Amino acid sequence: MFRNSYDSDNTTFSPQGKLHQVEYALEAVKQGSAAIGLRSKTHARSTGELATYQKKLIRIDDHVGVAIAGLTSDARVLSNSMRQQAMSEKMLYGRPIPVARIVQGISDKAQMNTQQYGRRPYGVGFLVIGQDETGPHLFEFSPAGTAFEYYAHSIGARSQSAKTYLEKNFESFENGR
Amino acid sequence: MNHHPAAWGRPLPASASFDMYNPQFSAPKAAPAHQMPVAHTQQPLVTGTSVLGIKFDGGVMLAADNLASYGSLARFKDIERLHPLGPHTVIAAAGDMSDFQWLKKELNAILREEQALSLTDSHPSLSPSNIYDFLANLFYARRSKMNPVWNAVLVGGWDRVKAETFLGYVDLLGTTYSAPTLATGFGAHIAQPLLREAFEAKAGTDGKGPLMTQQEATAVLDDCMKVLFYRDARSMNKYQIATVTKDGVVISDSKSSETQWGFAEDLRGYGAQTQ
Numbered sequence: 001m002f003r004n005s006y007d008s009d010n011t012t013f014s015p016q017g018k019l020h021q022v023e024y025a026l027e028a029v030k031q032g033s034a035a036i037g038l039r040s041k042t043h044a045r046s047t048g049e050l051a052t053y054q055k056k057l058i059r060i061d062d063h064v065g066v067a068i069a070g071l072t073s074d075a076r077v078l079s080n081s082m083r084q085q086a087m088s089e090k091m092l093y094g095r096p097i098p099v100a101r102i103v104q105g106i107s108d109k110a111q112m113n114t115q116q117y118g119r120r121p122y123g124v125g126f127l128v129i130g131q132d133e134t135g136p137h138l139f140e141f142s143p144a145g146t147a148f149e150y151y152a153h154s155i156g157a158r159s160q161s162a163k164t165y166l167e168k169n170f171e172s173f174e175n176g177r
Numbered sequence: 178m179n180h181h182p183a184a185w186g187r188p189l190p191a192s193a194s195f196d197m198y199n200p201q202f203s204a205p206k207a208a209p210a211h212q213m214p215v216a217h218t219q220q221p222l223v224t225g226t227s228v229l230g231i232k233f234d235g236g237v238m239l240a241a242d243n244l245a246s247y248g249s250l251a252r253f254k255d256i257e258r259l260h261p262l263g264p265h266t267v268i269a270a271a272g273d274m275s276d277f278q279w280l281k282k283e284l285n286a287i288l289r290e291e292q293a294l295s296l297t298d299s300h301p302s303l304s305p306s307n308i309y310d311f312l313a314n315l316f317y318a319r320r321s322k323m324n325p326v327w328n329a330v331l332v333g334g335w336d337r338v339k340a341e342t343f344l345g346y347v348d349l350l351g352t353t354y355s356a357p358t359l360a361t362g363f364g365a366h367i368a369q370p371l372l373r374e375a376f377e378a379k380a381g382t383d384g385k386g387p388l389m390t391q392q393e394a395t396a397v398l399d400d401c402m403k404v405l406f407y408r409d410a411r412s413m414n415k416y417q418i419a420t421v422t423k424d425g426v427v428i429s430d431s432k433s434s435e436t437q438w439g440f441a442e443d444l445r446g447y448g449a450q451t452q
Contacts (some may be wrong), residue, residue: 092310094306095304104294
């Protein structure tokens with residue numbers, strides 16, 4: 001990344017069509033220690049083992065949890081918002097919130113911060129795992145406001161080696177442990 | 178609406194209500210200057226009378242007549258008080274009909290939103306018990322604000338996930354109740370004993386025996402609606418029955434009961450005789 005005149009304003013595109021502030025926020029995620037997640041037909045698991053003293057896993061509800069990589073304060077605010085939304089939906093409808101919807105909730109929230117003057121993007125990425133009526137799920141949430149579903153994924157520092165291993169072996173996770 | 182300059186050009190997103198640090202939601206609302214609590218308790222104006230509900234083997238049936246009264250005036254005589262929600266749920270409402278119309282609009286909007294979300298995540302639609310929990314929360318919240326939704330509602334449906342029937346009652350006080358037979362208003366006094374008698378004839382007093390057949394359930398509902406027409410001064414002899422099974426919702430055409438009024442001939446002041 002080069003420092004240039006397009007990177008201090010969240011609401012200014014660069015001539016290459018990039019939002020530099022969002023790119024830098026993604027860097028903050030890459031600087032956090034690694035978090036890995038994977039799922040089979042029946043289970044979803046995540047872990048953050050290289051961060052010895054930093055709590056990486058946050059329980060959102062009985063059926064949803066997140067592994068964080070990046071700014072822990074931003075992680076706290078977003079996970080609190082997820083907890084409130086999960087609790088509200090459980091009370092209102094008597095059923096646990098579908099995982100895709102709670103992820104969509106924070107994605108919309110994070111995207112707003114990339115399109116308003118004076119606000120900065122969240123500096124944390126999540127691997128959201130959960131189980132609902134449609135089975136186990138693994139999502140990656142990023143400060144850009146995107147959320148994609150994966151069979152296996154990893155984020156954070158030195159996550160590439162994990163990604164390479166997962167790419168080779170994820171098909172065996174489907175039915176096994 | 179928030180007209181403060183700091184909020185200009187910022188429409189409120191759906192996630193804002195979960196935002197702990199947004200002063201619009203976290204700051205306590207200023208108390209009104211006159212110190213009296215704000216109360217909107219209403220009186221119902223155009224009303225529907227009893228609604229009945231019964232479980233049978235493989236489904237649920239709800240019955241309601243087609244009358245919306247204006248006090249003692251039988252004002253609107255072709256109102257449908259049974260409303261399907263999604264493929265496997267029916268609600269039926271007694272009480273204020275304008276509140277029922279509002280309820281229908283709200284519930285249709287929620288279901289439509291769920292359907293739209295399901296396009297992306299293929300999540301199953303709201304089950305009858307989910308809709309019921311939502312209604313129970315709504316009714317209790319409104320009563321707690323002293324602004325009730327002036328209805329008594331029966332929710333009946335088929336839960337596809339659990340493969341079982343659902344029947345629940347919720348009213349303007351936020352009271353919830355679930356049983357194999359349910360009735361609101363006058364029906365609770367007159368029809369409920371008849372419904373329970375028919376139910377317990379097959380299922381026993383502990384309710385553990387077999388359920389009625391669909392024909393038996395129709396027969397007992399027809400009988401109850403006839404008795405209610407005889408005895409409820411705010412009823413009409415034209416009603417519909419909604420049936421929900423795993424195959425979906427069917428709302429019958431309006432039907433009427435055969436009634437005997439010949440006894441009135443012998444009463445002074447009624448019939449053809451003069452005093």
